[in-house]
Every structure is written in C-alpha cells, then in structure tokens.
Amino acid sequence: MTYTKRDARQRQIATLRVMPLAQRIAETKTLWQQLTTLPVWRSARTIATTISGDFEVDTSGVIAAAQQAGKSVLVPRTLPHRQLAFLPFTTMNALVRSKFGILEPPYDPALVNNQPDLMIVPGLAYTQQSRSRLGFGGGYYDRFLTHFVGTTVALALSVQIRPEDDWPRDTFDVPLQHIITTKH
Numbered sequence: 088m089t090y091t092k093r094d095a096r097q098r099q100i101a102t103l104r105v106m107p108l109a110q111r112i113a114e115t116k117t118l119w120q121q122l123t124t125l126p127v128w129r130s131a132r133t134i135a136t137t138i139s140g141d142f143e144v145d146t147s148g149v150i151a152a153a154q155q156a157g158k159s160v161l162v163p164r165t166l167p168h169r170q171l172a173f174l175p176f177t178t179m180n181a182l183v184r185s186k187f188g189i190l191e192p193p194y195d196p197a198l199v200n201n202q203p204d205l206m207i208v209p210g211l212a213y214t215q216q217s218r219s220r221l222g223f224g225g226g227y228y229d230r231f232l233t234h235f236v237g238t239t240v241a242l243a244l245s246v247q248i249r250p251e252d253d254w255p256r257d258t259f260d261v262p263l264q265h266i267i268t269t270k271h
C-alpha cells in the first residue's frame with residue numbers, strides 16, 4: 088500500500104486545495120452535465136446530496152438542477168453514534184452550521200427520509216476498477232450505505248481518481264455503484 092487512509096486523506100485535501108480555480112470550475116460543470124444525463128438521474132424523484140465544503144466538489148449545481156427538474160432534494164444531518172439522517176433541503180438560509188463547520192438541515196424526525204432514489208456520496212478519492220471511496224474518516228456513509236438500497240453515485244474530479252493500491256481497504260468500506268469523472 089502506498090498510503091494509510093489518513094495520509095491519503097491529507098494528500099487529497101492538499102491537492103484539492105491547490106487545484107486551479109478555473110480547472111475546478113470547468114471540471115465541476117462537466118460532472119454536473121454528466122450526472123444529469125444519467126438515466127438513473129432522470130428517473131429519480133428524490134435525490135440526496137451534501138452541502139459541499141470549500142475543497143469538496145461543489146454540489147450547488149446538482150441541487151439547482153434537481154430543484155429545476157422538480158425532484159426532492161435531501162441533505163444529511165449528523166446524529167449521535169455516527170448516524171446520518173436525510174432531511175429536505177429548501178434554501179441555504181434554513182441550514183445551521185454544525186460544530187464541524189458543515190451546514191446541516193435542522194433535525195425534525197417527522198421529515199426524515201433515508202430512502203432517496205439516488206444518493207450522491209461525498210468523498211476525497213475514488214478508484215475506478217473497484218469503485219472504492221475514501222471519505223473524511225467519520226464512517227458516516229459507510230454505516231449508512233450498509234443498509235441503503237437505492238443507487239449510489241460519486242462525482243470525481245480528475246485528481247480524485249487514484250490507483251487501486253493508493254490506500255488500504257477495510258471490510259466495512261461500501262463500493263459505489265457509479266463514479267462519474269472528468270479523468271480521461
């Protein structure tokens with residue numbers, strides 16, 4: 088193995104932070120276009136995505152496209168014991184900043200919907216052959232995806248596609264169903 092998961096995370100964050108803005112914007116727009124032409128996107132009535140942080144793939148275009156297409160948009164809220172609950176996204180103003188600096192929807196048990204048709208999963212790095220994902224290390228999505236029955240997809244900038252032996256796999260890592268990428 089080239090890196091531990093921790094080292095691979097730090098390297099990916101550093102790489103994403105120095106990516107030229109023009110290239111990042113161009114690639115991100117391509118990813119949005121590729122996503123919105125997928126049959127599984129077109130047929131999805133409910134999609135889940137994240138509110139992206141500064142060096143993550145920008146999800147604002149995904150949210151806008153979904154809302155424009157009349158789809159329901161769900162975003163995650165972290166709960167104790169590393170659980171995630173997905174709640175409706177309405178506007179940015181309705182979100183609250185968690186202690187980790189992530190914008191999250193307010194928790195209302197009556198509004199939780201953990202069964203979107205399509206789940207756009209966040210991550211720092213991916214591999215193409217095994218469709219593995221390196222997340223932020225919280226284990227939130229690994230736990231959640233164990234029980235999730237819908238379709239999963241990740242959006243990968245070119246620098247986020249890495250060789251299969253880049254970091255060690257754990258038994259609880261859940262492979263993704265689709266990885267959309269701008270890497271040639």
Ligand SMILES: Nc1nc2c(c(=O)[nH]1)N(C=O)[C@@H](CNc1ccc(C(=O)N[C@@H](CCC(=O)O)C(=O)O)cc1)CN2
Pocket residue numbers: 137138139140143163164165171187189209210222223224225226227228
């Ligand atoms: N935009 C976005 N939202 C997201 C995620 C994401 O990857 N991206 N998540 C993807 O999972 C969940 C939150 N992920 C988290 C992942 C790790 C830690 C974490 O490591 N917390 C440490 C303290 C932080 C630190 O080390 O300073 C802790 O709990 O001890 C927190 C949240 C849900 N929302």
Ligand SMILES: Nc1ncnc2c1ncn2[C@@H]1O[C@H](COP(=O)(O)OP(=O)(O)OP(=O)(O)O)[C@@H](O)[C@H]1O
Pocket residue numbers: 092209210220221222223224225226227228229230233257259260
């Ligand atoms: N299904 C699971 N059941 C119990 N513990 C788990 C499960 N999945 C992950 N974990 C725990 O969570 C920790 C973090 O896992 P990992 O490093 O794979 O997170 P990640 O995929 O990078 O993060 P995330 O899923 O939040 O994006 C692991 O050390 C592991 O102990």
